[in-house]
Amino acid sequence: MTTGRVAIVDLGLGNLHSVAKAFERAGAKAELSADPDVLQRADRLVMPGQGAFKECAHALAGEVGEAVRAWIDTGRPYLGICLGMQALFEESEEAPGEKGLGIFPGSVKRFGTNLRDAEGRKLKVPHIGWNQIESRHPVFENEEWYYFVHSYYCVPDDESLVVATTDYGGPFCSAIARDNVLACQFHPEKSQHAGARLIGHFLGDVAWN
């Protein structure tokens, strides 16, 4: 597998240690950076979850956001994780008035306050822990378990973006894919073997884009 250089967008809002290590374990050379030149030179770009939507939107309002947008336009592979998925959309209920990257039309919504499972038991928000996905996309395995930590989820205007859903009081969008852009609400870096497989697929061991 030729993985090339992976740049991990570091907005300075959280610890990206485990994301970097997960890529290194998969055999990639991973570099944490917010420098547009460094991002520009990479073969693959990863935007991990960091901070809350507001801080993330502020951090992306300047040249880093421009660099990410320009990068996605080049057609090279992009992986968004958690907030790095949510940031692709226009806005979030977490921070009304703040602008996401707006790569895709749509918004980010909060889980309802009276969320219940199929047996009527009240579900807790945030959704924290291991849950399954339903997917037919080549980078995911149907019914695979991944680790989630979030209170908000993406609602794309274009439903055909959705390539995986997860059940938490009903199905929500847990991954999207379009051309060179792949993004998931869960954390592959914390999802043990399943996460490692996804990272391997993103790095090129299956054709997905």
Added chain:
Amino acid sequence: MLAKRIIPCLDVKEGRVVKGINFVGLRDAGDPVESAQRYSAGGADEITFLDITASHENRRTLFDLVDRTASTVAVPLTVGGGVRERRDVSELLHAGADKVSINSAAVSNPDFVKEMAEAYGSQAIVVAIDAKRVPGEAEKWTVYTHGGRRDTGLDAIAWARQMADYGAGEILLTSMDRDGTQDGYDLLLTRAVVDAISIPVVASGGVGTLGHVHEGLAAGGADAALAASIFHDGHYTVAEVKEYLLDHGVCVRPPERD
């Protein structure tokens, strides 16, 4: 459907795993990084380190341990013990912990929990509650601090509720009466806390059998089961616990076979 979590806990002292009964009579039980790797390979959903190193001078040892574990183990890592100030939280998160567990410092300054949840997000802040039954009372527990040596007099249920209100993302609930005894979780305590709050509760203290884990998650209603000695002593593997739970209708992430 969200799975119930199985969390092996490693009590760590000066960089080694130790195990004792009711926090006394400690003995060496190996290298924490190796143990964490073994548990995660066996299907552990998370790993918890509780640092019981007495002095603050040896914190570097802990940070190094957290860093080495987070570099090799791809499941969430919670670290607690001796977390007193903001710097402790930030350094542990920086070293690679996903969650930091606060115990005594929450009691001496409840606002500390609020500030840390605001700074790092509720998902990163666990409040550990060591609860002990009040003698002569069937369903009353008070909160103990300082490794179970000091009775604060605080009602454990009211305290759990307050900590949830203050932004804790999760409660790690240990029964001091049961810890290390292998008599099973205190199910009444677990159920009382689960029913009182709407954040996840991790049951801890007392697991000796597979049935105990099942009880804690089913009758106790806990979101996760934490156990130490059944794993360290090699009584059961994480995979055996999970297979037992699956056979008994509990939703867990099945152990992987590589």
